[in-house]
Amino acid sequence: xxxxxxxxxxxxxxxxxxxxxxxxxxxxxxxxxxxxxxxxxxxxxxxxxxxxxxxxxxxxxxxxxxxxxxxxxxxxxxxxxxxxxxxxxxxxxxxxxxxxxxxxxxxxxxxxxxxxxxxxxxxxxxxxxxxxxxxxxxxxxxxxxxxxxxxxxxxxxxxxxxxxxxxxxxxxxxxxxxxxxxxxxxxxxxxxxxxxxxxxxxxxxxxxxxxxxxxxxxxxxxxxxxxxxxxxxxxxxxxxxxxxxxxxxxxx
Numbered sequence: 001x002x003x004x005x006x007x008x009x010x011x012x013x014x015x016x017x018x019x020x021x022x023x024x025x026x027x028x029x030x031x032x033x034x035x036x037x038x039x040x041x042x043x044x045x046x047x048x049x050x051x052x053x054x055x056x057x058x059x060x061x062x063x064x065x066x067x068x069x070x071x072x073x074x075x076x077x078x079x080x081x082x083x084x085x086x087x088x089x090x091x092x093x094x095x096x097x098x099x100x101x102x103x104x105x106x107x108x109x110x111x112x113x114x115x116x117x118x119x120x121x122x123x124x125x126x127x128x129x130x131x132x133x134x135x136x137x138x139x140x141x142x143x144x145x146x147x148x149x150x151x152x153x154x155x156x157x158x159x160x161x162x163x164x165x166x167x168x169x170x171x172x173x174x175x176x177x178x179x180x181x182x183x184x185x186x187x188x189x190x191x192x193x194x195x196x197x198x199x200x201x202x203x204x205x206x207x208x209x210x211x212x213x214x215x216x217x218x219x220x221x222x223x224x225x226x227x228x229x230x231x232x233x234x235x236x237x238x239x240x241x242x243x244x245x246x247x248x249x250x251x252x
Contacts, residue, residue, distance in 0.1 A: 002092040002239040003246060006147025011194050014146050018198060019205040020235065021142055022152040024228045025135060026209025028106070029153075031217035031224050032131045035113065036124040040131035042154035043069045064125035071129040075105065075136030083144050089246055096239030098141040099232050105134035106229035113222040138232075150198070155206055162199040168192055 001013055029041035039045050050065035079098040109130040116123055139153045151157060169192050216224040 002095040002145065002242050005091060005145055006149075009146060011198065014150050015198050015201050017142065017145065018150045018152055019201045020231070021138060022202045022206040023209035023212075024231050025138060025153040026206035026211075027213030027216075027228045028131055028135060028225070029213070030210035031213035031228075032128060034214050034217040035222060036128050038068070038124065038128040040068070040072075040128050041135040042156070043072050043132075044154075044156070046072075046132075060122065064122055067129055068125065068132045072132040072136035072139075075102075075133035075138075076140035077136075078133075079137035079140040080144065083141060090243070092239045092243035092246065095141060095145060096236045096243065098137060099236035099239060102134045102137045102141075103229050103233040103236060105130055105137065106225055106232065109134070110222050110225050110229070113225075150202065152202060152206070155203055158199050158202050158206075162196065162203065165192055165196045165199065169196065 001017065004013070025041045029039055032038060032040045046065050046068040050062045050069070053059075053062035053065060078101060082098045082101065083094050109127060112130060113127050116127065135153045139151060142150050142152050172192070213224065213228075216227065
């Protein structure tokens, strides 16, 4: 799951990874909104909010929105630095460390949110910044691991790609002769269908994670974030286990 990157990965491995972490991102995004009123798994809304705040003359709020963008970037940078240049056979351990970082950030949010007894917007933005960093780290590691095939923290690109791939499939379906031998075009269409399945997996699990996250957070408040934190740590543990297994195999 974590020992191979980019084209060396199988479609099934990408689908499992995408579904698992898209669920986490959907949970965090909706749960964070229920708690602090801010979406944190992407930067588009933060940039729009920053522009609006500046237009309205609220400089402090605009600075807070800019911090959210910078924290998403910071999480992405931190994960990328962890993943940059691991030695031969070290990829799984590097991904374990990056996932552990995300789990720590999610746990830190629970702690910081517990200290807060106020609804002041700037304090809430500080809490949101932690979730932004966690989502930036996840987006970076998934993009690196899959060779930019999978992104799990937002759906805009996923829905766009899904529309493109379905249009391609439909055009092929209408033009394809009913009884023709297998061809290179058929193989390409098979890859197209695999891509559609991957995109549908990401969209479905993100939405399901968002529903579960919102419902759970409404019941358990900040403690709901224990679930995605544990899920990410479980993935980190799996990555570390893969590293140890590979090390043992190499030495025997």
